[in-house]
Amino acid sequence: xxxxxxxxxxxxxxxxxxxxxxxxxxxxxxxxxxxxxxxxxxxxxxxxxxxxxxxxxxxxxxxxxxxxxxxxxxxxxxxxxxxxxxxxxxxxxxxxxxxxxxxxxxxxxxxxxxxxxxxxxxxxxxxxxxxxxxxxxxxxxxxxxxxxxxxxxxxxxxxxxxxxxxxxxxxxxxxxxxxxxxxxxxxxxxxxxxxxxxxxxxxxxxxxxxxxxxxxxxxxxxxxxxxxxxxxxxxxxxxxxxxxxxxxxxxxxxxx
Amino acid sequence: xxxxxxxxxxxxxxxxxxxxxxxxxxxxxxxxxxxxxxxxxxxxxxxxxxxxxxxxxxxxxxxxxxxxxxxxxxxxxxxxxxxxxxxxxxxxxxxxxxxxxxxxxxxxxxxxxxxxxxxxxxxxxxxxxxxxxxxxxxxxxxxxxxxxxxxxxxxxxxxxxxxxxxxxxxxxxxxxxxxxxxxxxxxxxxxxxxxxxxxxxxxxxxxxxxxxxxxxxxxxxxxxxxxxxxxxxxxxxxxxxxxxxxxxxxxxxxxxxxxxxxxxxx
Numbered sequence: 001x002x003x004x005x006x007x008x009x010x011x012x013x014x015x016x017x018x019x020x021x022x023x024x025x026x027x028x029x030x031x032x033x034x035x036x037x038x039x040x041x042x043x044x045x046x047x048x049x050x051x052x053x054x055x056x057x058x059x060x061x062x063x064x065x066x067x068x069x070x071x072x073x074x075x076x077x078x079x080x081x082x083x084x085x086x087x088x089x090x091x092x093x094x095x096x097x098x099x100x101x102x103x104x105x106x107x108x109x110x111x112x113x114x115x116x117x118x119x120x121x122x123x124x125x126x127x128x129x130x131x132x133x134x135x136x137x138x139x140x141x142x143x144x145x146x147x148x149x150x151x152x153x154x155x156x157x158x159x160x161x162x163x164x165x166x167x168x169x170x171x172x173x174x175x176x177x178x179x180x181x182x183x184x185x186x187x188x189x190x191x192x193x194x195x196x197x198x199x200x201x202x203x204x205x206x207x208x209x210x211x212x213x214x215x216x217x218x219x220x221x222x223x224x225x226x227x228x229x230x231x232x233x234x235x236x237x238x239x240x241x242x243x244x245x246x247x248x249x250x251x252x253x254x255x256x
Numbered sequence: 257x258x259x260x261x262x263x264x265x266x267x268x269x270x271x272x273x274x275x276x277x278x279x280x281x282x283x284x285x286x287x288x289x290x291x292x293x294x295x296x297x298x299x300x301x302x303x304x305x306x307x308x309x310x311x312x313x314x315x316x317x318x319x320x321x322x323x324x325x326x327x328x329x330x331x332x333x334x335x336x337x338x339x340x341x342x343x344x345x346x347x348x349x350x351x352x353x354x355x356x357x358x359x360x361x362x363x364x365x366x367x368x369x370x371x372x373x374x375x376x377x378x379x380x381x382x383x384x385x386x387x388x389x390x391x392x393x394x395x396x397x398x399x400x401x402x403x404x405x406x407x408x409x410x411x412x413x414x415x416x417x418x419x420x421x422x423x424x425x426x427x428x429x430x431x432x433x434x435x436x437x438x439x440x441x442x443x444x445x446x447x448x449x450x451x452x453x454x455x456x457x458x459x460x461x462x463x464x465x466x467x468x469x470x471x472x473x474x475x476x477x478x479x480x481x482x483x484x485x486x487x488x489x490x491x492x493x494x495x496x497x498x499x500x501x502x503x504x505x506x507x508x509x510x511x512x513x514x515x516x517x518x519x520x521x522x
Contacts, residue, residue, distance in 0.1 A: 091448050
């Protein structure tokens with residue numbers, strides 16, 4: 001479904017943010033990327049839909065390399081890749097239903113998109129999705145008035161509106177309270193199990209990964225250090241994912 | 257303990273000393289400038305005589321009431337020129353700001369050129385604009401309109417550009433991630449988010465331009481500025497005073513209305 005090979009990225013041309021990252025994602029599975037802050041999790045996720053231009057490697061999505069596509073082709077590919085964010089990134093003054101309908105902009109003509117001319121089929125779909133994430137009665141609420149958990153669910157509905165094959169989740173629960181965290185993670189889990197969508201999540205919380213993931217990819221210092229089923233994620237494996245490299249470990253010891 | 261107290265005392269002493277030095281520098285600057293300009297400080301004592309003369313002559317009297325009709329006509333005309341120039345400039349500014357903002361620009365050179373252009377337009381004083389344009393467009397409303405238009409264009413382009421840049425790239429990226437086109441991102445994402453901020457800037461600029469239009473009219477021989485000049489030069493001070501009063505009322509009214517709209521928007 002999605003295969004990443006030898007992905008590399010450097011932001012300043014010197015320090016490598018990613019060095020040779022390879023992994024693949026299966027349909028209908030929740031794949032979680034864990035690792036310390038600054039390990040390169042976000043860079044990996046954003047390279048997949050090319051919000052960040054990487055330097056080298058291959059990203060095979062449905063057997064085409066996303067990195068080689070021209071602008072129009074990339075837009076077509078992005079239509080099938082949903083994405084949700086830590087800060088939700090909804091258009092706050094607009095209502096929930098408008099934000100959900102943004103999910104089908106990619107399939108519309110420029111003018112239809114600009115003037116919000118949606119087909120009846122699309123409107124029905126949007127309402128259905130709001131119902132699916134439990135926000136049917138908030139359809140005409142401005143998103144700025146919603147709570148964090150509700151915003152994230154609107155974000156999920158927007159991503160689903162794209163009829164995605166994969167959903168990329170960049171720290172989806174980092175700003176949420178424990179109750180909303182469970183709601184959001186339950187929805188994501190359900191999308192993989194029952195709708196066969198691949199869900200790829202950047203996470204900080206190992207315990208959440210344990211309860212929801214099928215597969216875990218551990219990233220440390222821009223490299224894949226763990227790539228296996230969740231059952232294989234032992235405490236030693238976690239320690240190795242979160243370990244500092246030799247130099248900084250020394251300095252941490254001095255600090256304490 | 258004692259040395260700690262000493263340290264606090266020293267801290268305040270240093271602070272006081274710094275303030276004193278700054279005040280002395282200001283004082284010296286004033287004295288230096290007075291000598292340079294031949295300004296006599298004691299002449300300030302006669303200010304009240306001048307003000308008394310102003311009040312006596314410029315307070316509108318019975319005779320000046322007859323001018324209301326003409327004044328209101330010209331005031332309205334000036335107001336329309338100010339609003340028209342601001343709104344026209346706002347439309348062009350928004351376009352320039354979008355392609356000029358670093359987060360949305362198609363090429364960094366475009367951004368750079370627009371920045372320079374807006375800086376140039378903005379930094380030519382309105383009076384200079386009016387006088388330059390007078391050569392080509394003569395004494396009519398169009399000259400005033402254009403002078404206000406160019407200055408507003410420079411100012412609003414800059415203000416809009418900063419508003420757009422403050423908006424950031426995250427939400428733009430979120431819409432790009434759905435496969436939306438550049439124009440779709442702008443109309444569905446950027447504009448709804450910054451609409452209120454844009455309106456606030458436009459209202460501020462209308463207020464500003466109502467004031468400036470008076471001055472520009474004085475130079476281009478149109479509108480309220482022109483009749484102020486006319487009454488003033490023909491020694492009809494009462495009527496001139498009435499013009500000043502009417503401009504103040506208009507500006508305050510515009511300000512109140514713009515505050516009201518601002519509150520309704522947010």
